[in-house]
Amino acid sequence: MVRLSRTRQRFIIRGIVQGVGFRPFAYRTARNCGLAGFVRNDGNGVTLEIEGRREDLQRFHEALKDHAPPLARITAIETEELLTDGGTGFRIVTTGRDGTATTLISPDVSLCADCRAELLDPANQRYRYPFINCTNCGPRFTIVSAIPYDRPNTSMAVFPMCTDCAAEYNDPDDRRFHAQPNACQACGPSLTLVTSDGIKVESGDPITETIRLLGEGKILAVRGLGGFHLVVDAHNDNAVRELRKRKGRGQKPFALMAPDTDTVERYCKLESEERVALEQPTRPIVLLRAKPDSGLAPSVAPGNRYLGFMLPYAPLHELLLDSSFPALVMTSGNLSEEPIAIGNAEALDRLGPLADYLLLHDREILQRCDDSIVRVAAGKERMIRRARGYVPMPVFLPSATTRNILATGAELKNTIGLTREDHVFLSQHIGDLDNPAALAFFQHTVGHLGSILQIEPELIAHDLHPEYLSTKWAMEQAGLPRIAVQHHHAHLAAVMAENGVTGPCIGLILDGTGYGTDGTVWGGEILTGDFAGFQRHAWLETVPMPGGSAAIREPWRMALSWLRAAFGDEALALPLPVRERFGDGELLFQAMDQGVNAPLTSSCGRLFDAVSSILDLRHEISFEAQAAIELEMSATDVPGGEAAPYELSVPSGAGPVPVTPLIQAVVRDTLAGVDTGMVAARFHASLAKLLAETVMSVAREAGIDIVGLSGGVFQNQLFFNEVLTRLRETGLQVLTHSLLPAGDGCIALGQAVVASEQSK
Known part of the structure; x- marks a missing residue:
């Protein structure tokens, strides 16, 4: 009798492989392939040792790649040849905790079809039980305190399983085999x-x-x-x-x-x-x-x-x-x-x-x-706020970062980021850091995310603005080196990193505010650069923000500023509805001339606000971007292709992009009685054309054929589509956001990759 040769291998499987039914899957697959060995969770993800005929091991390996559980995401499989030990049977063993944790934690997952059917089935033991779950659904990130993802490391630790639930948990053929939040009415939450x-x-x-x-x-x-x-x-x-x-x-x-x-x-x-x-x-x-x-x-x-x-x-x-x-x-x-x-x-x-x-x-x-x-735009899902269901899935980088970096993100729509090798783990949406509760949430998130991922920061990246709370917090962290990253450079780096591009790249970065290297408020920028640095090639014509931050809440102030830039002191005499808001406009003119609470800005977001007010759509806002949203809604009343852009000249060379001719055209149409929706649509089309043509001019000058779009203005679906279409027609490769928001929710990613490159 000839004894078939046996071999033994160790598999280390990295990615989202804990809390998604991977060990039961490995158990069943190994059993079906006639293999011996074990599987366990550990800090790396899942480790298996399997023994049997080489052809059976090959079948097992192929099944890992082709038939993994639907919620699993394998990022790497490492194999190692071992000495055989002649064992029989396959088992799930106690979780190992050796070494530094590198596994990924699953986001929370919505109720699966099987659990929903049981929930609504009067004959099922979990009928109408509001905490039903299995290995394919249920809470993950929001209940985990540490990794590996096992019940003792979750908030379910205080709920011992009843006999029935424990039987399911220990049955390899059950859908709840090693489902960590498993529970029922008899033993679970209520x-x-x-x-x-x-x-x-x-x-x-x-x-x-x-x-x-x-x-x-x-x-x-x-x-x-x-x-x-x-x-x-x-x-x-x-x-x-x-x-x-x-x-x-x-x-x-x-x-x-x-x-x-x-x-x-x-x-x-x-x-x-x-x-x-x-x-x-x-x-x-x-x-x-x-x-x-x-x-x-x-x-x-x-x-x-x-x-x-x-x-x-x-x-x-x-x-x-x-x-x-x-x-x-x-x-x-x-x-x-x-x-x-x-x-x-x-x-x-x-x-x-x-x-x-x-x-x-x-x-x-x-x-x-x-x-x-x-939101779906240009046929693709675009993130606006990234939180439940997506966090803490990392963004995968083209290459590993130089060290573990904590990126503190933006002041508004804050998220933080932590790097490990070629992963950037971005937190859930934290919000605007303008109150003590939000700052406390920020601080808790820094600690909690670092703890569950077992990442100890070696470098902090923060915004250039010295007065941001995130910057001040970074400056208080003694013993850690810090790198300041300009806001719009971070936007450019973020859209590059998300798309796996290392540069050089043109960045069309359009948002509401960002502290510029010259101390003014940027927000309508055409940059060139890479992770290491950037150059500001062109920007929207700058105007004062009368009243400073009050101009954000009261768009009529930006209307006044842009009207004065376009018409001089005659702006106060223009027969527009917004004129009633100006009061003593001469005093505001004096403040703008003297630079009293009137910082200069190139903000595209404030330009949209101004036009919304000029068109009598919105003069004061009760939530962020309300004026711009109403301008977009007005423009969408016009069928596509009917709103011809105004004839505007494109600047040659670096410097400001003239916007006053666009404001003059908007006012001219408005005073002529042109429908408000048509004027709004022509504004969108004209600004998109002007900026796309300016990008093309920069591309020819710089010899770069890749452009990235980032910044909150690109959450305007109509404007985004206009710009994207025009740029693609030129033959440029256009990078856009989809995994991350185009707004400030992507800033931590950009800060992280810039800091990594600059710290080499």
Whole structure:
């Protein structure tokens, strides 16, 4: 009898391979291939040792690559030949903790189809259990305290499994085999409904009672995966208006949740890519074009033609929406601009004054995480706010960074970043660092993300602005070297890094504000450069910002500034509706001339604000970019191709790009009685053409054929499409954002790669 030769190999599998059913998959695959050995989680990801015939090992290797669990993402497989030991059987062994952790943590995952079917099946033991999950769905990032991702390292550690759940957990053929949050009514988390004063509501079923209260027009604070939502019936205008008043929301639209895409289509126009975006496991909020007379409460999105819808991603959401409401308002559980509340006691303190009742649960949220927001533009999903469902997935770089870097991000729409080798781990959306609560969230995130990823920073990258709270925090970190990165250079580096380009590259960077190297406020920049440095080639003509930061909140101030640049002192005599806002315009002119609280700016965002006010669309704002959004909405009334751009001259050589001729043309059309939507559309088309042609001039001069688009202005879908189309027609390679926001949510990535290059 001939004994077939055996071999033994070790596999180290890196990537998102913990908490996604990878060990059960490896167990079943090894068993099917007739192999012996073991599998375990460890700091590297998953380690396997397998023994058997070489051809069976090859089949196993192919299965790893071709049939891995749907939520797994393998970034590397390392193999090593070992001595055989003649063992039999395959087993899952205790997690190892040797060495430095390099594994990736899975984001939270929406409820899978199997669990949803069980949730709604009266014969199932988990019927209507709001914490049902399996290896293919459920909480991950928001409940993990350390890696490896095992139950003792999560907030589920305090819930010992009952006999039935433990049997599932230990059965290799069960969908819940080693599902760390596994639980049921007998052993897992539970719900409690309380009044705003914290008094328990004695009812048979908290969910049924919550649905009844929502039907009565009450405001509920509901604890979810990454924090609390404030919830009302989206068809009850009185309830929505009361929520807006209590939350201090102004006119900013509320997010909505509907049970399925067919219901969403009752309210919005849906393209196929938008349907895909809604239904993907990440379950982001998707910005969609609203249908007229949808039946939603008018106060959901006053004056706005876009609605932000998401589908249920937690079992609790399915139960709240199950045949009860076609749509619910699901807005972040906070006062406007504060971090989302996550703890029960915290919610009673912060949300008690905002909500009539609170639906609590006892599975602790270890990391707050807002809903992500996306929009489909140019046929592709574009990130606007990156958080739940995507974090902490890293961005993969073309090459490894020089050391572990902490990037502190921007002052507005802050995210932080940590680097390890060729990975940049970006945090969830933190928000604007303009209040103590947001700064505390920033500091907690720096510590928590570094802890769970086991990354010890060796260098800090921060913004150039000396007064930003993130910069001041960086300066206080004794013992660590620091590198300051100019805001728009970080934008350029971010869009390059996201697309795997190392340079050189042209950057068309358009946003609201960024501290320039000359001390002025930049925001309409055409740069050239790479990770190591940049040159400012061209920029939008600069004008004063009368009143400083007040000009951001009151677009009429920027209208006055641009009108004066275009018409001189005659600006005050122009018969435009905005003139009523100017008051004693001569005093503002003097302040601008003397530079008194009137910093110079090249901001493209402020230019959009100015035109919105000139066209009598928006003179004061209650939320960021409101004036620009209303300008875009007005322009979309005009069918594509009908708005011919104005004839504008393109500058030759470096320097300012003249914008006053565009302002003059806008005013000329307005005074001639041209439809406001047509003027808005011509403005979009003209500015896009002017900037695209200027980029082409820079490309010829610099000999560079790659251009990257970044900055918050590119979240304007109409303008983005205009610029993208014109640049692509020239033959340039155009880099855009999709994984990260074009706005300041990408800044930490740019800071990290610039600091890495400059610290070599």
